[in-house]
Amino acid sequence: MGKTDNDAQDNSDEPLAPADTPAMQRILDNPFLLLFIGVTMPTVLYLLWGVMEVASIPVAY
């Protein structure tokens, strides 16, 4: 498989001007945005949802 334009862009030693940087790359270049996403996802889907399920178990008397 030959090199594509995008791949050739990857190989460039020169960084792209901020305006030319693809949106996805700008997201991946922002560690604090990734930190927010990476903490929020498991907090909501695993911790909060799980804790709510346990909290909603009826208490036996």
Place this chain on the structure above:
Amino acid sequence: MTAIEIGHIGTSGAQYQYRTCKFTGRRVERSAELLIRANAVAAVVFLAVGGLFGLLVALTRWPAVQLLPADWFYLVLTGHGANVLLFWIIFFEIALLYFASAVILGSRIATPKFAWLGFLLMIVGAVMANYAVLKGDSTVMFTSYPPMLAEHWFYLSLILFAVGALIGVIVFFATLVVAKAENTYNGSVPLVTFGAITAAIIAVFTLASGAIILVPTWLWSLGLISGIDTLMYKIVWWGMGHSSQQINVAAHISIWYAIAAMTVGAKPLSEKVSRFAFLMYILFLQLASAHHLLAEPGLSSAWKIVNTSYMMYLAVMASMIHGLTVPGAVEAAQRRNGYTRGWFEWLTKAPWGNPAFSGMFMSLVMFGFIGGITGVILGTEQLNVLMHNTIYVPGHFHGTVVAGTTLAFMAMTYIVVPLIFQRDIILPGLAKWQPYIFGLGAGGISLFMMGAGTLGVPRRHWDIAMTDAANAYEFSPAAYLMMGLNGISAIFAATGGLLFVLLIVGSVLFGRRLDVPGAKLNFPLHDDSKVVSQYGSEATFKLPGTVTLVTIFFLTFILYYFVNWKYLSEIWQFN
């Protein structure tokens, strides 16, 4: 080139000492170097302690030996878990975070005094935890499920360690900011640093979960609160307990890319694809914590299946991407290096005598075939019941954490010692065998424990003969054979581990100095090793050897997956 350069950085007027590494050309700042050294030394010390405990555990679970009495067995098992799953791994990961930020980006480390405070807290926590365990009143094992109660020092020690580690992670993020502000790199960070960012993000969730559950448990141990809900504890604790092992996955995959770059000059096949795979880890990997709770009646199937079978599979896909792109990058680099004959000359002519490369490649293979495939089986709710709480579970995580992570960390140490300690590896003839001995043992431990677990051997019971039990149970002779083979494998792994500690400590203390003109490495880096600190893709997919290996992996995966469904169907009693 090895001389120390003094320079002013930024506008603060502060002075930072740098040297230029003669082997990589990277600037290495003095504070970063000292912090990496301190964390790496601490890691190796706790590996030695935890490894010794591990050997005692295996020799006790070997029915023909049964070395320790029951109370000592559970005490040593607690110490083994804490030392290897937390202290060895996280000290090394902090060293890796500093290496991937300050060294790879050629930056100074941010707030070194704060970093030393973190290191001090981690040391105090780790030593205090060992003291609490060895004292004998904190035998609660790694999971420390309530209502088992340890002495309050035990929980406090883990909290101190977690706070120290969190400080290390904060210093890592701050160093990224410093490197960006001081323009030590342009554009995107190198892939190895991006992998370290992934590990650090998972570490934040891990340590936060640890704080959320360990602080109230500590208060409970002090008698300040009346009790801890067991299921609530399990949910939050596994947010720490399993996610801490996901830090390992991101960290050791970063190391695979780093070692491939530094030993054969490998560039990522595609930066975009590899970064996408790391993004899948950031989003979904931590949700796999739920697979420890698949047998809990208090949690709905929706919660279990969304977290494991749906979300976790996206993280599994990411692992399979790395499993393709790392050997693919090695193949592409080796073909560029001239090894183009047939499908596998790139592999047969790889630097198998370099312990960094051999350790990395064995880690890659065993993590995929042993740890990875079995992780998917355990993460499937229906299949999980086949081996839940059997010794299959530690078999699986020894495939990930020992054969995968520990072997990769050992391999990286053979690069860190020459580059950061500036001492060459001693006894190179012996060093090149070390990963094979350890890898053979680690692979054997994993496979034989899983074999015994498939036959129903319980995860933690001291005595599988169930001597004096009210309800006797006789395991098949094959289960006893598996546990014996596990013991023999543990002896191999312990030998490899001891050899590693001796080689590394010996190299640090007595290795040939490399900060002198004309010094050469016993295990030289590749001429293109600088690609480790660059952004850029190989951009080729002419990889017949890798495609063949990946096909074998997929066939194995599919076969094992369906064998387990068949096994499940045979024990299903409803018609």
